[in-house]
Amino acid sequence: MSLWLSGIGVSRGIAIGRVQRMHGGDLDIPEYTLAESELEREIARFREAQQRAKQQLRKIREQIPHGTPGEIAAFIDTHLLMLDDRSMTEAVVALIREHRCNAEAALRRQRDALMAVFEQMDDPYLRTRRDDVEHVATRVLRILLKQEKEAPAMPGASAEPTVMVADDVTPADIILMPQQGVVAFIAEYGGPLSHSAILARSLGIPAVVGLHNARRLLREDEWVVVDGDRGHALADPDERALQFFCDKQQRQRDTRRALDRLKDRPTVSRDGVRIRLLANIELPEDAQQAAESGAEGVGLYRTEFLYMNRQGLPDEEEQYAAYARVIGSVQGPITIRTLDLGADKQVDSGRSQSPTPNNPALGLRAIRLCLKEPELFRVQVRALLRASAHGNVKLMLPMISSVQEFRQARRLIDDARAELLRENKKIGEDVEVGAMIEVPAAAISAPLLARHARFFSIGTNDLIQYTLAIDRVDDEVNYLYDPLHPAVLQLIRLTIQAGEQAGIPVAMCGEMAGDPRYTRLLLGLGLTEFSMHPAGLLEVKNAILQSDVGDLRRRVTQLLQSTDGRHWRETVEALTSIA
Ligand code: PEP
Numbered sequence: 406m407s408l409w410l411s412g413i414g415v416s417r418g419i420a421i422g423r424v425q426r427m428h429g430g431d432l433d434i435p436e437y438t439l440a441e442s443e444l445e446r447e448i449a450r451f452r453e454a455q456q457r458a459k460q461q462l463r464k465i466r467e468q469i470p471h472g473t474p475g476e477i478a479a480f481i482d483t484h485l486l487m488l489d490d491r492s493m494t495e496a497v498v499a500l501i502r503e504h505r506c507n508a509e510a511a512l513r514r515q516r517d518a519l520m521a522v523f524e525q526m527d528d529p530y531l532r533t534r535r536d537d538v539e540h541v542a543t544r545v546l547r548i549l550l551k552q553e554k555e556a557p558a559m560p561g562a563s564a565e566p567t568v569m570v571a572d573d574v575t576p577a578d579i580i581l582m583p584q585q586g587v588v589a590f591i592a593e594y595g596g597p598l599s600h601s602a603i604l605a606r607s608l609g610i611p612a613v614v615g616l617h618n619a620r621r622l623l624r625e626d627e628w629v630v631v632d633g634d635r636g637h638a639l640a641d642p643d644e645r646a647l648q649f650f651c652d653k654q655q656r657q658r659d660t661r662r663a664l665d666r667l668k669d670r671p672t673v674s675r676d677g678v679r680i681r682l683l684a685n686i687e688l689p690e691d692a693q694q695a696a697e698s699g700a701e702g703v704g705l706y707r708t709e710f711l712y713m714n715r716q717g718l719p720d721e722e723e724q725y726a727a728y729a730r731v732i733g734s735v736q737g738p739i740t741i742r743t744l745d746l747g748a749d750k751q752v753d754s755g756r757s758q759s760p761t762p763n764n765p766a767l768g769l770r771a772i773r774l775c776l777k778e779p780e781l782f783r784v785q786v787r788a789l790l791r792a793s794a795h796g797n798v799k800l801m802l803p804m805i806s807s808v809q810e811f812r813q814a815r816r817l818i819d820d821a822r823a824e825l826l827r828e829n830k831k832i833g834e835d836v837e838v839g840a841m842i843e844v845p846a847a848a849i850s851a852p853l854l855a856r857h858a859r860f861f862s863i864g865t866n867d868l869i870q871y872t873l874a875i876d877r878v879d880d881e882v883n884y885l886y887d888p889l890h891p892a893v894l895q896l897i898r899l900t901i902q903a904g905e906q907a908g909i910p911v912a913m914c915g916e917m918a919g920d921p922r923y924t925r926l927l928l929g930l931g932l933t934e935f936s937m938h939p940a941g942l943l944e945v946k947n948a949i950l951q952s953d954v955g956d957l958r959r960r961v962t963q964l965l966q967s968t969d970g971r972h973w974r975e976t977v978e979a980l981t982s983i984a
């Protein structure tokens with residue numbers, strides 16, 4: 406009998422395959438006390454397991470297919486670096502000695518402590534690093550326990566496609582999927598911002614996560630349809646359902662082929678409105694993928710990745726070199742966002758530890774942290790301004806909530822500029838400074854902010870979280886995360902209107918901009934600059950080419966003035982439905 410299951414779709418597309426359940430997330434970890442004389446042997450056993458884990462990862466790295474985006478190898482490199490980190494090596498050895506316990510117990514203790522630290526972090530990206538700690542520790546634990554996952558055999562030519570169903574899926578698992586005939590995955594845990602989700606999107610592997618109990622509910626070897634667009638899985642589909650999804654899959658393939666032909670076409674709507682499509686990038690390697698997708702530039706470069714998975718902070722020279730490299734490889738203008746870290750940064754940098762705040766997302770993060778720690782900000786701004794000599798660079802300030810905050814940051818940037826000029830350092834001529842609009846207060850006071858900022862970029866990921874009071878990484882309340890909520894749409898419109906009136910450009914760089922279901926609605930709200938993950942760019946472009954912007958604007962303007970709930974529902978549904 407067919408069974409519908411619902412989770413969170415984190416990587417789009419339809420896939421059909423046989424269930425292959427991966428067991429073993431739940432390792433049974435023994436704990437026992439050792440005699441003093443056994444300690445050195447236990448430590449050697451731990452170090453050997455660690456070396457073996459590194460060998461495994463290096464082997465996986467070698468198997469990455471040629472032409473795969475650079476960021477993929479970076480995920481493995483991150484895990485390799487973590488395996489060498491003192492927190493995963495010497496700290497565990499110290500625990501073995503201190504507690505006279507076996508290596509598995511010491512590693513579990515250290516893993517849990519590290520995961521607890523990451524879980525408290527304010528920045529959602531850093532919080533997902535908890536998964537990395539878990540993946541790396543589990544790999545070593547499996548080796549110690551002699552419970553290594555059997556890599557699924559390479560499929561023969563006639564082998565049937567499989568869908569991996571697991572408690573959690575690591576980036577290393579995902580890299581091997583295409584070669585192993587795995588066409589999609591379902592995970593019981595995880596969210597759209599995890600490394601695994603980002604990777605699945607980059608590789609085009611449909612994925613649904615947060616599907617609790619999936620391994621209990623799905624039977625080994627039964628057929629399952631994974632609908633990454635809607636976050637559904639359909640087990641044991643009947644003839645008709647299967648036919649429906651096969652047709653849908655075929656349509657998606659045809660569409661993808663057709664989309665590739667749009668790469669070099671200018672982005673102009675049916676009624677002649679010119680729209681700019683930009684890319685969001687995280688790692689220096691992403692710049693190439695951005696250019697290949699036909700993006701006109703970069704609308705969001707998230708710099709916090711430079712600060713992650715390391716001890717201490719990057720100094721000005723290191724940052725300058727990294728930014729200059731990215732700027733050099735981007736075609737067109739690049740908007741670089743200054744640090745968007747949370748109260749968590751002390752952990753790695755050795756700065757003073759303060760107690761974990763109760764609501765980290767509402768705490769000392771992004772620009773607030775930079776203003777509180779001007780030296781941290783100054784080093785980054787100096788590096789950015791120096792790198793701006795190499796291209797068309799704009800600086801963007803995250804999480805601005807008031808004019809005062811923007812002006813204070815602006816003053817620090819001006820000071821850094823003056824300092825560099827005194828030192829005869831080369832910097833870009835007119836580096837524009839803009840504000841991210843991701844706090845409701847900023848959207849509501851956008852007309853005031855627009856008198857100071859040279860541009861706006863709407864960060865819908867946070868704007869939705871703060872407007873609807875929903876923690877964006879908490880899968881318990883994920884069902885309430887609604888980009889189409891009237892309050893969210895009104896705030897987007899307010900921001901765009903303020904930009905239009907002040908004559909400054911307004912872009913959107915949150916996930917909403919890269920989802921083609923929302924393209925027509927956003928055009929109707931007056932958006933003319935979309936910045937997104939490069940993988941989604943052509944679909945959005947396609948939607949724009951087929952749109953009549955004038956008509957959409959009329960419809961959306963009427964909608965925003967309406968107090969009729971039914972009118973809202975019907976119009977929003979009509980504008981967001983995709984053929
Ligand atoms: C956003 O909030 O929409 C955004 C683009 O920033 P981040 O996802 O990095 O918080």
Ligand code: MG
Pocket residue numbers: 803843864866867
């Ligand atoms: Mg944000």
